Amino acid sequence: MNPSDILTPPHWPSRFLRWYCHPDYLEDIEGDLIERFETDLAIKGPKVARWNYTKDVFRLFRPGIIRPLSGNNQLNHYGMFKNYIKVGVRNILRQKAFSVINIAGLAIGIACCLLILLYVNDELSYDRYNKNFDRIYRILHTYRSAENPGSLPPPSPEDFQVWGSAPVGPALQADFPEIESYFRFTSPSQLLFQYGSKRFQEDNMVFADSTAFQIFSWNLISGNPKTALKEPNSIVLTLSTAMKYFGYDDPMGKTITIDQTETFVVTGVMGDVPSNTHFTFDGLISMTTFHNWRPEIFDSWGYVDFYTYFLLKENSRIESLEGKIPDFIEHNGPDWYKTDNTIAFEPLSSAYLHSKASRQPGTTGSYTNIYIFSFIAGFILLIACINFMNLSTARSMERAKEIGVRKAIGAQRHSLIVQFLLESIMLTMLAALLALILVAFVLPFTRELSGKALYFSDLLSWPFIALFTGSVIFVGLIAGSYPAWVLARFKSSQVLKGRLKSSSGGISLRKALVVFQFALSMSLIVGTAVVFSQLKHLHTLDMGFTKDQMLVIDFGWDSKVQEQIASIKTELGKHPKVSMVSTSRAVPGAFLPDAGTRIESASGEMTMHNPGIYEIDQDFIPTYEIELIAGRAFSDDFPSDTTQALLINEAAAKLYGYTNAEDVIGKKFTQWGREGTVVGVVKDFNYKSLHSKVEPLSIRYAPTGALRRFSLKVAPEGMVTTLADLEQLWSQLVPHRPFIYSFLDDSFNRQYDADIRFGQIFTVFSSLAILIACLGLFGLTTYTTALKTKEIGIRKVLGASLFSIVTLLSKDYIKLFLIAVLIGIPVSWFAMNSWLDNFAYKMEIGPGVFIVAASICLLIALSTISWQSVHSALRNPVDSLKDE
Known part of the structure; x- marks a missing residue:
């Protein structure tokens, strides 16, 4: 430092003072500060003098001394x-x-x-309520057939399904140390629960591993999370289910009878599953119970009825597991590997919104x-x-x-x-x-x-x-x-x-914004029309079977009902309003499994695929009026049909290489321990949602114990009386079981609840958007009309008609509307076609939709504009011309 600098005030505080200080005060304040600096320099030394000078500069940084930011006399802008x-x-x-x-x-x-x-x-x-959300994964499976392993291309996301076999989870944990634990649960089971005089059929009970509360953050109100699902015949109920049976009594340790044969002990009560989860249930039954009932399936890689999740250890990477999948499959399931089947891992974060796999355990x-x-x-x-x-x-x-x-x-x-x-x-x-x-x-x-x-x-x-x-x-x-x-x-x-x-710029901007509003309003109207037209299209499309006036009675595989199927069918069919009765495992729109099925090809080889399977009686095809295009249906005239006959649909025939349905008749098949010949081909019918094309389906005569539902074709007249009669008849035939029924068209259409809800929400918010646009248009029209008040008065004095004045005030907006239509048509067409791609059977967007939407939009706009225009045109011109 230069010695002379020690004897002068520090430079940067001085520069700061000159920057902020008001010019009127700077000379006096700076002089006083320098005098004080010189005094401190003589008495206390240069270090203290420089420090005091710096402190004083900062102390003076206050509103009364700071220079104005924009010519005001003070920094305080409160006033x-x-x-x-x-x-x-x-x-x-x-x-x-x-x-x-x-x-x-x-x-x-x-x-x-x-x-x-x-x-x-x-x-x-x-699923984000789970504390281990980022470490939970689930196993996806593919089931594909190939003559040579590895000959098929890598599976696409759509080729996978979440539904898999029982041994995958234990095998993964044994082979991969990165996995902390696994959790399996089954498809929902339909079981008859009874406690005292209370008796209900529960349709959403699952068998689950004891690690449930280790992996998922479900709130266990009563019971030990580590042991609640350990022992056979133990069950954990959700709070709402427990209240249904026990009210406010403590359910812990109490027993519930299931299907009138098994007794289960309540070992836990958990809070209801949060609504924002991708699968739900009403209770968990210990997996050891299921293992005792059917131990053989827990070693079978080919039996599919489980959803498997696992928890990755902290600091482990899922990529390290994915690279080992081929070796894992070859080591654990060589027969499975030869068919080109594989697995993949999907994070829990993708389960609800991103997963494209089929056989989901819940909604997506x-x-x-x-x-x-x-x-x-x-x-x-x-x-x-x-x-x-x-x-x-x-x-x-x-x-x-x-x-x-x-x-x-x-x-x-x-x-x-x-x-x-x-x-x-x-x-x-x-x-x-x-x-x-x-x-x-x-x-x-x-x-x-x-x-x-x-x-x-x-x-x-x-x-x-x-x-x-x-x-x-x-x-x-x-x-x-x-x-x-x-x-x-x-x-x-x-x-x-x-x-x-x-300014012309301001006018142009307003016009551009009005065009944007019109174009958006028209696009929203087109979107609303397309959504509801598509939903109507789904409801009116020929499904390939009869679903109207079809009453379905669910008896949940009850063994006592199975034993007297024929007599119950006969009694139900005697009702004068019931024209036909059939029984089956599944009905259209309901869950059905896939079945590994080999059918003889044209070259004589047995080809393996996994079509869906319907198990029915001989009356199912005529009851649902499903059309045969080749061969015959099941018949009592052919006793061997019960064990040696198979029906397939057109899609299945094509899957096995038969473009002509007649050619597959008489070909050999093997399926789930049954051998025989294909006796008929039914026309494709939409047994699943119309979001997807008709998938391959096999239909066989149901074995003993495989039936679950009665299907009754009933007359529409006097439906209330018919239902009351059938319920009374059911109580006589099956006194131990509640009368649980539904109409097929209602249950089938529930597949489109999400689409209907989407359409309703879309319509509501679109209407609100249009309402806001109308408010703006009304306000703008009110203003522009006010500017032309005197012009309107002069025109009326000169003899102008009401129509000409309204036209004068509206014509500019009509021009803008036409421009908006030209913009809105391609935008709405592209957006709604993208939405329709979610459906396999979709409507065609014709010009009529745009004409109707444009007409509605024009009507709304003209109504908004004309309200103020007509009001101004009807005013007495004297009122508008007398003021200046």
């Missing part, structure tokens, strides 16, 4: 902001109509966004729907912001004189921008408060509509509150940015001389 708020409130109250339209539009837009946010958040939260979601609803939320909010910008810029002429006067007396451009942005944020805050009230009011209806557990409390977390507040301010800034920029650019000289006119 200025107070004035901005006053002016903003006055403008809001003065322009009540525009304020109500803006606040209502923004409120509806924000409310829609919040509701959709709750829906999307619920969809994205599936749709990322496409999440994108669609998110876009709708964004569009709704964007429309609300567009309305705000349109109305604000359109009203700019009304505030021109205010801006001119304020600029003339010294107002800076940036202060005007701040004022208008502050007014925009105030409107947005009011809209946000109203939106929260709307959400609280409509949330119960939204829960019913969406079928999801959505609660207002989900919006009360601190992260969400911070995000919501920030988003509201951001929306206010975005919505008010362009109007503020336009208004602040007004020149005071032109404004005060009355020469200011709307």
Whole structure:
């Protein structure tokens, strides 16, 4: 350091003082500081003097001394902001109509966004309640046939299924030290539960390994999580199931009789499975029970009835396991390996939204729907912001004189921008408060509509509150940015001389925004029409079988019913309203297994595939009116049909290489221990959802113990009386079992509940988006009509008709509408075709959909515009011309 620098004040504090200090005070303050520095230098030395000088510079950094940022006399802008708020409130109250339209539009837009946010958040939260969420995986399986192992291409995601065999889990844990534990559960079992006088058929009970509570974070209210499912004949009930049987009594240690033969001990009570999980159940039965019943299947790689999950050890990578899969399969299941079967691992995070595998243990979601609803939320909010910008810029002429006067007396451009942005944020805050009230009011209806557990409390977390507040301010800034920029650019000289006119840029922007609103509104109308047309198409499509007036009675494989199937069928068929009765394992729309089936090829070789399997009696085909295209159906005239005959559908015939159905008749088959010949081919019928094409199906005569349902074709007249009669008859024939029935068309159509719910939600939010667009259009029309009040009066005095005046006010919007139609047609066509790709059987989007949508959109727009236009045209011209 230069010695002379020690005797002078430090440089950087001096520079800082000169930067912030008001010019009027700088000379005096700096002189005083230098005098004090020299005194400290002489008495206390240079180090203390320099330190005191620096402290004094920073102590003086306060509002009374700091130079003004923009020519004001002080940094404290409290008075200025107070004035901005006053002016903003006055403008809001003065322009009540525009304020109500803006606040209502923004409120509806924000409310829609919040509701959709709750829906999307619920969809994205599936299975995340598990503390080991990131370490849980499940095993996927493929079952493909190949003459030579490895000859088939790698399986696609659609080739896998979640349903698999029992030995996979134990074998994986034995071979892979990275696996901490595994958990298996079966497909839901239908069991007759009885406790005292209470008797119900439970359709969602699963057999599960004792590691259930080790892998999944289910809340076990009573019982030991490590031992609750260890012993045979032990059962853990969900809270709602336990309440059904035991009320408020403690169920622990009590026994429940199942199927009138087995007694089970309640060893645990768990909270109901959270709604945001990809599979649910009403109770867990120990897997050791199932093992005691059927021990042979726990060593069979070919028996499929299990879903297997495993927990990866911490710091282990799933990639290290995936590379060992071929060796694992060859070592554990060589026969399985020869058929080109394999496994894969899927993280729990992909189970609900991303999985393409079949045979899911529960419902799956749709990322496409999440994108669609998110876009709708964004569009709704964007429309609300567009309305705000349109109305604000359109009203700019009304505030021109205010801006001119304020600029003339010294107002800076940036202060005007701040004022208008502050007014925009105030409107947005009011809209946000109203939106929260709307959400609280409509949330119960939204829960019913969406079928999801959505609660207002989900919006009360601190992260969400911070995000919501920030988003509201951001929306206010975005919505008010362009109007503020336009208004602040007004020149005071032109404004005060009355020469200011709307800029061509502002008019062009408003027109562009109106076109955008029209195009979006039309696209949403097209989307709504396509969704409901597709759903109608699904309901009216020829399924290939009769499902109307088909009553299905479920007896859950009851052994006592199995023993007297023939006599029960006879008695049910005697009812005058019942024309036909059949029995089967499955019915269309219900779950059915796959069966490894070999059928003789044209070259004489036995080809292996895994078609679905229906097990039926001889009356099933005629009862459901399924058409035969080759051969014959099962018949009592051929006793060997019960053990040596097989029917297949057209898809199965093609799978085995027969394009001509007649050629497969008489070919040999082997299936599940049964051998014989193919005796008939049925026409393809949609026994599964129309989301997929008809899959290969084999149909065989049901063996003893394989039947579960009666199908009754009943007359539609007097249905209530018919059901009462059948229930009474059932209580006489099967007194130990409840009368559980459903109509096939209802149960089959439940496969489309998610699609119907999607259509309803889509329609509601589309309608709200159109409503917001109409609000903006109404406000804009009101303003433009007000600007032409005197012109309308003059035209009426000169003899103009009502029609010509309405046309004058509407023609510009009609032109914009036509442009919007040209934009909306290709956009909506592309978007809805992408949605229709989820269906194997989809409607064709013809020009009629766009014509109807355009007509509806035009009608809505004209109704909105004409309301104000007709009102202005009907006014007495004297009222509009007498003021100046």
